Amino acid sequence: MSLLETMKEEGRRLRESSGNTKYEKKNWFKPPVGDALIRILPHWSDPKNSPFFHVDKIHFVPKVLKNGAKINLPTKCLEDTAKGCPICAHVIETQLNEPDSPVWRLKASVRFLYNIIDLTKGETLKIWAAPYGIHKDVMMYLDDLNSEFWDLEEGRNWKLTTTKTPKTEYRIRPSSAASAVSNKMKEGLDKMVVLDKVYEENRSDMLAFLGKSSVETDEPSVNVKEELERLEDHEPIQDEKKTDAPLGNEDLERELEKLGI
Ligand SMILES: [Zn+2]
Numbered sequence: 001m002s003l004l005e006t007m008k009e010e011g012r013r014l015r016e017s018s019g020n021t022k023y024e025k026k027n028w029f030k031p032p033v034g035d036a037l038i039r040i041l042p043h044w045s046d047p048k049n050s051p052f053f054h055v056d057k058i059h060f061v062p063k064v065l066k067n068g069a070k071i072n073l074p075t076k077c078l079e080d081t082a083k084g085c086p087i088c089a090h091v092i093e094t095q096l097n098e099p100d101s102p103v104w105r106l107k108a109s110v111r112f113l114y115n116i117i118d119l120t121k122g123e124t125l126k127i128w129a130a131p132y133g134i135h136k137d138v139m140m141y142l143d144d145l146n147s148e149f150w151d152l153e154e155g156r157n158w159k160l161t162t163t164k165t166p167k168t169e170y171r172i173r174p175s176s177a178a179s180a181v182s183n184k185m186k187e188g189l190d191k192m193v194v195l196d197k198v199y200e201e202n203r204s205d206m207l208a209f210l211g212k213s214s215v216e217t218d219e220p221s222v223n224v225k226e227e228l229e230r231l232e233d234h235e236p237i238q239d240e241k242k243t244d245a246p247l248g249n250e251d252l253e254r255e256l257e258k259l260g261i
Pocket of ligand 1: 059076077078079085086089108
């Protein structure tokens, strides 16, 4: 390939990923069906005084990229900003006028973001949008354990069991014993994700989707009604990929047994 072609290719790649690069690059944890072993990590910059998790409210805003690809762009809900949230306002208004509209699919969903080490196969730093039920259970164990389970020295590992019957269900339990994070992982923790920067504010994409864009754009616009149908499963982009890697990992079995979970 000539240099010109290589540069053109790079340009195409950049355009295609426009607005979504940051989100896709993250190393998301996708719970495998079966057992997984994870370690919930402390706050990324203030482990002594700040919670280990971050809560965000996001909308999946349908967007057409310049290459014609359609994505559901995860975008921070703007309800706490001075101007308010255009998507929330649109949902409320539409529901008043058209009670049967599938507009509820645009409602904000809550994400509980964790930094974790995935210990299932080796050790990998990942971020996890924990389901609400899991977050509730983890918080419940605060009373049971009465210790800072996210602590690097005296914290706990967790066993996460995922079943599909066919509905996906999760169960999480802490190890019966405390353990320290490995030195190798401790050294890499400066790469922990700043969880309050995972999702971005994107008012212009929201307005463009609603057809209220004040800025001239050469991007094709989105058909709101059509896109609402497409939003049916209302799932984040990372969950669209197949996550059914079965485990059957003997090392993991042994590890879980040792931990008493
Ligand atoms: Zn909103």
